[in-house]
Amino acid sequence: MNVLIVDDEKNILETMAATVTSIGYQAFTAHNPRQAMRQLKEKDIHAMFLDMRLGKESGLDFLKSVRNEGIQLPAIVFTAYSSVESAIDALKSGATDYIQKPFYPKDIKQMLDRIHEDRHVEAVPAKTAPAGTKKRSTILFESRQESVQKTLAVAEKAASSEANLLILGQSGTGKTVLARHLHSLSSRSQEPFVTVNCPSLSRDLLESELFGHMKGAFTGAVSDTWGKVAAANKGTLFLDEIGELPQEIQPKLLRLLQEKEYERVGETQTRSSNVRVIAATNRNLEAEVEAGRFRVDLYYRLKVIELSLPPLVERPSDILPLAENYLAYFAGESKRPNLHFSQEAQNTLLEYGWPGNLREMRNVVERASILSENDEIGPHHLPSSLQEREESSIRPGHSVPLARLEEEHIRLILEKAESLEQAARILEIDTATLYRKRKRMGLA
Numbered sequence: 001m002n003v004l005i006v007d008d009e010k011n012i013l014e015t016m017a018a019t020v021t022s023i024g025y026q027a028f029t030a031h032n033p034r035q036a037m038r039q040l041k042e043k044d045i046h047a048m049f050l051d052m053r054l055g056k057e058s059g060l061d062f063l064k065s066v067r068n069e070g071i072q073l074p075a076i077v078f079t080a081y082s083s084v085e086s087a088i089d090a091l092k093s094g095a096t097d098y099i100q101k102p103f104y105p106k107d108i109k110q111m112l113d114r115i116h117e118d119r120h121v122e123a124v125p126a127k128t129a130p131a132g133t134k135k136r137s138t139i140l141f142e143s144r145q146e147s148v149q150k151t152l153a154v155a156e157k158a159a160s161s162e163a164n165l166l167i168l169g170q171s172g173t174g175k176t177v178l179a180r181h182l183h184s185l186s187s188r189s190q191e192p193f194v195t196v197n198c199p200s201l202s203r204d205l206l207e208s209e210l211f212g213h214m215k216g217a218f219t220g221a222v223s224d225t226w227g228k229v230a231a232a233n234k235g236t237l238f239l240d241e242i243g244e245l246p247q248e249i250q251p252k253l254l255r256l257l258q259e260k261e262y263e264r265v266g267e268t269q270t271r272s273s274n275v276r277v278i279a280a281t282n283r284n285l286e287a288e289v290e291a292g293r294f295r296v297d298l299y300y301r302l303k304v305i306e307l308s309l310p311p312l313v314e315r316p317s318d319i320l321p322l323a324e325n326y327l328a329y330f331a332g333e334s335k336r337p338n339l340h341f342s343q344e345a346q347n348t349l350l351e352y353g354w355p356g357n358l359r360e361m362r363n364v365v366e367r368a369s370i371l372s373e374n375d376e377i378g379p380h381h382l383p384s385s386l387q388e389r390e391e392s393s394i395r396p397g398h399s400v401p402l403a404r405l406e407e408e409h410i411r412l413i414l415e416k417a418e419s420l421e422q423a424a425r426i427l428e429i430d431t432a433t434l435y436r437k438r439k440r441m442g443l444a
């Protein structure tokens with residue numbers, strides 16, 4: 001991934017370039033808006049770090065002109081000035097995120113890794129797209145699976161309400177993508193969408209990241225700052241991995257949700273906020289509540305509307321459409337429009353358990369599209385983990401009685417599922433029926 005750093009200070013440019021290179025990405029630098037614009041137009045730049053102040057020129061004016069040129073790459077703005085206005089201005093001028101100085105290499109790494117992962121999600125070319133070009137995307141908000149259709153229908157209705165939303169699902173099932181989608185469908189879509197990743201910071205830093213702090217509030221608090229609650233004002237605050245929210249911060253978040261009020265760390269003045277909260281978790285929050293690790297009142301505040309994204313293994317009828325959609329994207333990227341899966345490859349995709357869910361599938365399809373030497377993707381282009389299953393002679397189309405096929409299918413699903421209830425949902429039969437079948441088959 002190619003990263004452009006735009007700053008008028010030579011030492012920042014050099015340090016940032018060294019940091020970006022050490023993370024494993026390619027760094028390009030520019031001292032002023034003209035140099036930066038030239039690089040954006042001439043090179044294939046995938047992400048940009050930009051200072052608010054570029055000598056006498058404004059970084060945000062430059063960002064606006066970049067957006068006016070139709071260049072849509074992710075842009076992160078350095079804000080040295082600890083005012084909430086600067087963060088909000090940055091987001092309104094088209095910044096994807098902002099980062100306050102001083103920052104650490106791990107902050108840069110986290111941001112770049114996220115952009116790298118989202119690159120195909122956004123599917124936005126860094127260079128100006130000619131007018132009328134259809135934007136390709138790997139994202140598919142359609143499903144043939146009834147459970148997902150229901151979730152998407154509720155999501156569409158809930159998007160326009162002001163209710164807090166809780167998205168549940170294993171890692172890689174698309175919680176973040178859905179949260180962004182909900183924001184884009186809401187009346188807040190023109191305002192910022194701000195993400196806070198709850199487990200990535202220590203308790204103190206997370207509290208300050210959320211609410212901001214006053215100079216001297218804790219060791220390392222060298223200046224006053226505003227947090228992401230302030231930056232998300234009028235927009236959406238996305239709390240990722242909410243199940244990891246430290247217990248000390250939970251009452252403060254509850255107050256924000258209930259009273260729409262908060263205080264910066266180290267300050268007594270109460271501030272009011274206008275944010276809509278979308279939270280996501282891959283944990284069983286109900287169990288966290290029962291174990292006393294998550295406040296029950298906060299849980300109920302967050303889950304006014306709950307949206308559950310099932311693991312891919314519970315969406316068997318979506319496996320091929322999703323894989324085909326990814327393939328169409330990568331085929332377009334590599335200008336090989338006839339790229340397709342062989343029948344055998346399709347069977348392998350269908351039979352795999354997809355523990356990494358949609359994220360894993362996208363990576364598998366991207367890899368296969370790179371490895372295939374001609375237009376057909378065969379099973380040998382798929383990672384060996386997809387083929388490592390017990391070869392069974394009991395398969396559809398083989399000469400086996402129907403009852404044996406049913407038995408084998410139930411056995412495999414029971415092996416993969418986390419509970420009898422989950423297996424019953426996948427099989428679309430009720431739990432009692434599955435219980436009886438399992439007993440009869442001697443699998444209990």
Ligand SMILES: Nc1ncnc2c1ncn2[C@@H]1O[C@H](COP(=O)(O)OP(=O)(O)OP(=O)(O)O)[C@@H](O)[C@H]1O
Pocket residue numbers: 117118121138139140141169170171172173174175176177178282358359362
């Ligand atoms: N609706 C979708 N259509 C196609 N691909 C999707 C969709 N949603 C998610 N993905 C793919 O899955 C990847 C992971 O999505 P996302 O980050 O939203 O998952 P997550 O549930 O938030 O994961 P984690 O809990 O690990 O943060 C995305 O980068 C994208 O490639």
